[in-house]
Amino acid sequence: MEFxxxxxxxxxxxxxxxxxxxxxxRGTLCITGHHLLFSHREEQDSSGQVLxxxxxxxxxxxxxxxxWTVWRTCTPSSTDHVMPSSATSGASPTLRSITxxxxxxxxxxxxxxxxxxxxxxxxxHGDAGFVLPRMQSGFGHSVQHERWRLSTVNRDYSVCVxxxxxxxxxxxxxxxxxxxxxxxxxxxxxxxxxYYHRKNGMxxxxxxxxxxxxNRKRCKxxxxxLQAVIEDSDKGYIIDMRSAQQAQQARMTGGGFESKSCYNSxxxxxxxxxxxxxxxxxxxxxxxxxxxxxxxxxxxxxxxxNSKWLSHVQTALSxxxxxxxxxxxxxxxxxxxxxxxxxxxxxxxxxxxxIMDPSCRTLxxxxxxxxxxxxxxxxxxQQRCAHSAFSHARLQQESPVFLLMLDCVWQxxxxxxxxxGFSEALLLxxxxxxxxxxxxxxxSNSDMERHAAQVxxxxxxxxxxxxxxxxxxxxxxxxxxxxxxxxxxxxxxQSLQLWRGFFLRWTQQTRHLEEVQQEIRNMVIESGxxxxxx
Numbered sequence: 340m341e342f343x344x345x346x347x348x349x350x351x352x353x354x355x356x357x358x359x360x361x362x363x364x365r366g367t368l369c370i371t372g373h374h375l376l377f378s379h380r381e382e383q384d385s386s387g388q389v390l391x392x393x394x395x396x397x398x399x400x401x402x403x404x405x406x407w408t409v410w411r412t413c414t415p416s417s418t419d420h421v422m423p424s425s426a427t428s429g430a431s432p433t434l435r436s437i438t439x440x441x442x443x444x445x446x447x448x449x450x451x452x453x454x455x456x457x458x459x460x461x462x463x464h465g466d467a468g469f470v471l472p473r474m475q476s477g478f479g480h481s482v483q484h485e486r487w488r489l490s491t492v493n494r495d496y497s498v499c500v501x502x503x504x505x506x507x508x509x510x511x512x513x514x515x516x517x518x519x520x521x522x523x524x525x526x527x528x529x530x531x532x533x534y535y536h537r538k539n540g541m542x543x544x545x546x547x548x549x550x551x552x553x554n555r556k557r558c559k560x561x562x563x564x565l566q567a568v569i570e571d572s573d574k575g576y577i578i579d580m581r582s583a584q585q586a587q588q589a590r591m592t593g594g595g596f597e598s599k600s601c602y603n604s605x606x607x608x609x610x611x612x613x614x615x616x617x618x619x620x621x622x623x624x625x626x627x628x629x630x631x632x633x634x635x636x637x638x639x640x641x642x643x644x645n646s647k648w649l650s651h652v653q654t655a656l657s658x659x660x661x662x663x664x665x666x667x668x669x670x671x672x673x674x675x676x677x678x679x680x681x682x683x684x685x686x687x688x689x690x691x692x693x694i695m696d697p698s699c700r701t702l703x704x705x706x707x708x709x710x711x712x713x714x715x716x717x718x719x720x721q722q723r724c725a726h727s728a729f730s731h732a733r734l735q736q737e738s739p740v741f742l743l744m745l746d747c748v749w750q751x752x753x754x755x756x757x758x759x760g761f762s763e764a765l766l767l768x769x770x771x772x773x774x775x776x777x778x779x780x781x782x783s784n785s786d787m788e789r790h791a792a793q794v795x796x797x798x799x800x801x802x803x804x805x806x807x808x809x810x811x812x813x814x815x816x817x818x819x820x821x822x823x824x825x826x827x828x829x830x831x832x833q834s835l836q837l838w839r840g841f842f843l844r845w846t847q848q849t850r851h852l853e854e855v856q857q858e859i860r861n862m863v864i865e866s867g868x869x870x871x872x873x
Contacts, residue, residue, distance in 0.1 A: 346370055356389065392775065486510055486570075487532060492517045496787040499527035501681060501717030503786045507532040509567035516560045523550055523558035525594060528680045530564055533712065534692050541672045543662065544568055545688055545716075547680040548579075548586075551595030562601055569672050575605045576665045580658065580677035580684060582611040594678060605674070610658045612683040613651060615738050621648050622739045626728035629842045648746075649835050655683075655747050657830045659690035667695055667825055681717050686744045688712055693748065695825050701760040702815055706802040709769070713741060719784035724774045741773050746838050751828045753836065757820045763840055765805070765814035770841055772801055 354368040356377050369376040375396075377389040487507055492514040494504045498521045508517060508531060520529040525547030534543040549561065569575040577597055579586055586596040586609065597607060613621070628642030643649070665673050677683050689712040698704045713720075722736040745766045752759050752766070773781050779798025783789045805814060828834075837843070 346372070487535075490514055490517060496790075499529070500787050501526055501528065501719075501785045502531070503715045503717075509564065511567050512564050516564065519560040520558060520564055523556075523561050524548070525550060525679045526681070528676075528717075529561075530568070530674055533688055533716070534696070536666055536695065538667070539670050541666050541670060542568065543666065543688060543691065544672070544674045545680055545684050546674065546676045548589060548594045548676055548678045549597055550593055551590060551598070552593045553590050555590075555595075555598065557601055565597075565602060565605060565674065568674070569604055572671065573604070575672045575674065576669075577602070577605050577607045578658070578662060578665070578673060578675045578687075579607060579609050580612045580675070580687065581609060583609045585611065589678060608661070610654075610661060612654055612658060612677070612687075614677070614682045614740060615736075618651060618739060618743065619737045621646050621651060622742070623728045624648075625842060643837065649832070649837070651743055652746055652750060652835055653830050653832070655686055655690060655743060656750065656828055656835075658683075659687045659694060659747075660827065660830065662687060662691040663694050663825060663827075666691070681719060682723075682738065682740045685712050685716050685718050686740055686747075689744055690747055690751075693751065694827065697821060697823055700758060700826075701819075702765070702811065703806060705759075705761055705765075706805060710802055713744075714780060715786055717785045720773060720781040721784045721788075724781070727774050742770055745770050746841070749838050749840075750835055751826065754828050754834065755826045756816075757818050758822055758826045760816050760819040760821075761814055762816045767841060767844070768805070768814065776801060778804065 349370055351368045354366060354377065356364050356366065356379075364379045366377055366379040369378070373393055375391040375393060377391075379388070486509060488510040489505055490508050491505050493499050493502050493506065496502075496504070498518055517529055521527040524530075528545075528547035530544045530546040532542050533545050536542065544565075549558070550556065565575070579596055581589070586594075589595055597605060599607070624642065624646035625648040628639060628646055631639060631642060633639075662673055662675060665671050675684055675688055689708060692699045692708055692712070693705070696704075699708045718741065719736070720741070723738045723740055725735070726737050727739075748759075749763060749766050752761075752763060772778065776782075777799075778801035779789070779794040780801035782794050782798065783792060789795070804810060
C-alpha cells in the first residue's frame with residue numbers, strides 16, 4: 340500500500356509555523372505522499388510557501404496540549420523553486436528545527452525517496468569530461484605515457500563495485516595483475532593513483548587494506564604494483580589510518596597490513612582516525628551542545644569538549660599535513676588507506692591535495708577534487724548521510740565524514756582567507772546538499788549504483804550547477820590571490836574554532852555576521868567594478 344493511502348487528513352487550517360530567525364506565521368499545512376507543504380495565509384504567491392521533502396526529516400517530537408510538533412530536519416529543499424529565498428533568508432538551512440502548532444492532527448515521520456521526474460541537464464560530459472582529464476592535466480605528456488596509464492579494467496564494475504570505470508595505474512602493471520591485486524585488497528580496492536605532484540614526480544595512491552589474515556597471506560602482484568609506484572626510489576610511505584593495535588586485530592578477521600618483510604621499500608606509519616558510529620555520536624553531542632539554551636559558559640565549554648568534534652578536526656588536518664610532509668618535504672610517494680578506503684582515506688587525501696596544489700583551491704578545482712576523491716572514489720553518501728544529528732533512529736552506517744572534511748576546509752579557509760578561490764557559502768551549500776538535495780551528485784553509494792539507477796538520466800549535476808554564472812558569483816572568494824606555495828594550516832587547539840556559520844547557523848548572532856560578510860562582499864565587488872571603469 341502506498342504511503343499516500345494512509346493519509347486520512349491531507350489539509351489542516353490554522354497552523355502556526357515557527358522557525359529560527361523568522362516571526363511566527365499562520366497558514367495551511369498540506370501533507371502528500373512525498374512532501375510537506377506549508378502555505379502562509381498572508382501570502383498569495385509562492386514566496387510564502389515552505390516545501391519540505393519527507394525524506395529530509397530526521398525526527399519528530401509530539402508535545403502536550405496545545406498540540407504541536409517539532410520537525411527536526413537536516414534541511415528543507417534548497418533550490419529557489421522549492422524553498423523560496425523569502426523562507427530561508429537567502430540561506431539553505433541545515434540542522435534546523437521547525438515547530439508546527441495546531442490542535443488535533445498529527446503525522447508520523449516517513450523517509451521516502453525523492454521524485455526526480457523533471458527536466459534535466461548538466462551531466463552531458465560525464466565522468467571522463469569532468470574528472471580524469473583534470474587529474475591528467477597535472478601530468479607532463481611524457482610522464483603520463485612513460486609511467487602511468489588509464490585502465491578500464493573496472494569498466495563493468497566487476498573488479499571493484501566502489502571504483503569508477505576508469506582509474507590510473509602504473510603502466511607496467513597489466514589488467515590481469517590488477518584483478519589479482521583486487522582480490523587481495525578490501526572491497527576490491529586495489530592501489531590507484533589519485534594525485535601526481537608535478538614538483539618532484541611523487542604520487543599519492545589509495546586503496547583498501549590488504550587481506551593478509553592470521554596466516555600472513557602474501558600477494559606478489561600487489562608487492563610488484565607498489566614497487567612499480569616508487570621504481571628505483573629508496574622508499575615510500577604507507578599511512579594507515581588505524582592504530583597499530585587495530586591493524587593487528589584486523590588480521591584476526593581476515594584483514595591486515597603490509598608487512599615490512601614483503602614491502603621492504605615501504606615504511607608504514609599509523610595515524611588513528613575515528614569514523615563510523617564514534618564520529619556520528621560526536622556530531623550528535625556537538626549539536627546538543629549548540630542547542631543548549633542555559634547560557635552557562637562553563638556548561639557550554641564542557642559539552643563542546645566532550646563532543647570531541649574539534650579533536651577529530653585536529654586529527655584529520657594533522658594527518659593530511661603528515662601526508663604532505665612525506666610528499667613535498669621528504670620527496671617520497673605515499674600509499675594511504677584505512678580498512679576499506681572509503682572514509683578517512685578519502686578525507687585525508689582531499690585535504691592533502693588542497694594544502695599542496697593551487698589548482699585544487701579554485702572554485703572549479705575544488706569541485707573537481709570532491710568529484711574524484713569522494714563521488715567517483717566511492718564514498719557511500721546514501722549510507723553515511725542517511726540521518727543527521729537529530730535522528731532518534733538506531734545508528735547503522737551513518738557517519739559525517741564528508742561534513743568533517745568540509746569543516747577542515749573551513750579551518751583552512753579561515754586561516755588563509757586569500758588562498759582559496761571559493762567562499763564559506765560554498766562549504767555551507769555543500770554541507771546542506773550532502774544530506775538533502777534536488778541534485779543527483781550525492782545520491783547512492785557508488786558510481787555503479789548511480790549507473791544502475793540512471794541517476795545521470797534523471798537528475799542534474801550539482802557541481803555543474805554551481806559553476807553557472809549566477810551561482811559562481813555567489814560562491815567565489817572575491818579576495819582570492821593565487822599562490823603556488825603549499826598552505827600549512829596550524830593544528831594547535833587555539834588555532835581551531837567551532838564552525839559557527841554551520842553549527843550555530845540559526846542564531847541571531849550568526850545571521851548578523853552573515854550580513855556583515857555580505858556587505859564586505861558587495862564592497863569588494865563594487866570596488867572591482869570601479870577599477871575596471873578606469
